[in-house]
Amino acid sequence: MLKFLLIKILFILPFIGLSQDLLINTSNRNITTLNGTWHYIVDPYETGYYNYRYEPYDQLKQNNNSAFYNNYHTDNKMALVEYDFDKSPTLTVPGDWNSQKEKLFYYEGTIWYKRSFDHTFTKENNRLFLYFGAINYKAEVYLNGEKLGTHEGGFTPFNFEVTSIVKPTDNYLVVKVDNKRFKEAIPTINTDWWNYGGITRDVKLIEEPSTFIQDYILQLKKDTNNSITGMVKINNAKINEKVTISIPELKINSSFSANGKGVIQFEFKSKKIKYWSPTSPKLYDVYIKTAHQILKDEIGFRTIKTDGPNILLNGKSIFLRGICIHEENAMRGARAYNEADALVALNWAKELGCNYVRLAHYPHNEHIVKLADKMGLMVWEEIPVYWTVDFTNKRSLNNAKNQLAEAITRDKNRASIIIWSMANETPPSEPRNTFLKELIQHTKSIDSTRLISAALEKHNKDGVNIVDDEIGKYMDIVAFNQYTGWYGGSLEDAPEAKWSIKYNKPVVISEFGGGALQGLHGTIKERWTEEYQEYLYQQNLKMIEKIPNIRGTSPWILNDFRSPKRVLPIIQDGWNRKGLISNHGIKKKAFFTVKEFYKKMQQQYN
């Protein structure tokens, strides 16, 4: 059986391309989890993928003219005996491989994952989809020896229909996961976080009726506060397929006929809407019904816009009391992937006095976004266009656009998300501006209701801090990172710093901070001590308060996090120490400095 599988894997169908239309709200569908134990083979030379002439087996079939292919075709079985998935060790999915096996801690390359499953359809003519929450970085997916496709991008979901391939028993699912960094990738080679590899999020089989609810949007109509608008997209809709939207608490229950593309669009008026906000994170039960299916969601309604220097949530001016978060459970030293991990981070954010979180530097898992909806935390979501992406490369742009589209598709019904962020600390240039402008346009074409931002940089001229990045013109919020007192700049003078910001828009400090080893004490002059970090925060906050149009901050960062760039022995040992909380979950002094500040800001903006 194993041999059969491998032969089929290596002589697979031609490359199919990116995953098909994304299913949303997967946790409320008819799912079977494929989480659990998977066998794996470490394949640093990608021997299972390339032949000895370094030609991908995937593509040889298209190349039948090649004498080489013909030779190799017959010989190939020889190579295959060197694999045996079922005798190979196992990894837990979801989960990164680095934290699960010591030998894989620094590994960057290909690992093959394999698991078997059975599937009995609950109803005749139902359809089956294979859904991955995320795989970092590149995935090639094969079921029963057929290639389903490839996906690039480590932090967004994708799915494939497998209805015609799946069998009642003994299905062989094989995934090639490759987390090698490369220049054209998004993110590129150089980042300040751990490049966790693996099937890092949930894997599901989703069984759907032959005609099913693919996608939908429900939200307050832009610039109104009593009109709920949106659309539903039905896959394989019959002509005039009936779709009902019901929100029982608002006494909304209306039916519509789908158009020729299987789409309905709607608008309801209601004067009784209770708006979602951090102080009252009201979510409504929403039901989308067809003759074949009922899909439930919980959706909050709120407006978000800017007016000059103000950010208005439901018409009221707010201050974003935020914190940056990486998708890492620091205490496990591993990629975070479930609701329990999300709860740890968001509870700390709440304790800090936050009404907002910046989920850095890539789309986090869906659990945390859904939890933010429930807990009343506004969210900045971003894609990993970080530092020096290859801005002139069309493939990189398409990849970034695709990651954006997948993130927005997945999360567009979450009231908590108020900002789509395009990039972090990208060096201004013409190609970079063109790249980001395309991303902005792309975002707006999918969702024009959220605010657009990016973490920009400041520079200093004649003692003045200047923010004049041209791309700021296209932003709703002018956000920038600044590290006064850590990467240069005097802490003593910080409160009196001068600022020149080119745009009359809300200003958010998307990052500031400095490192401290929790438990290391000394004077305010000694780097890495908790006292230095505390003083850095005190001085920075005095400065930030005076920045014109300031409407929010997200200090860098909630927790210490793993980064291969951070090599200072004893102090760092592979950890970026800028956390307000250590990797053992212990709060540093600076945590309480920020907490005090947020108490004050809460009173000011009440």
Ligand code: GCB
């Ligand atoms: C930054 C980056 C962030 C780094 C941080 C640091 O500006 O946006 O990813 O981790 O600085 O610690 O230097």
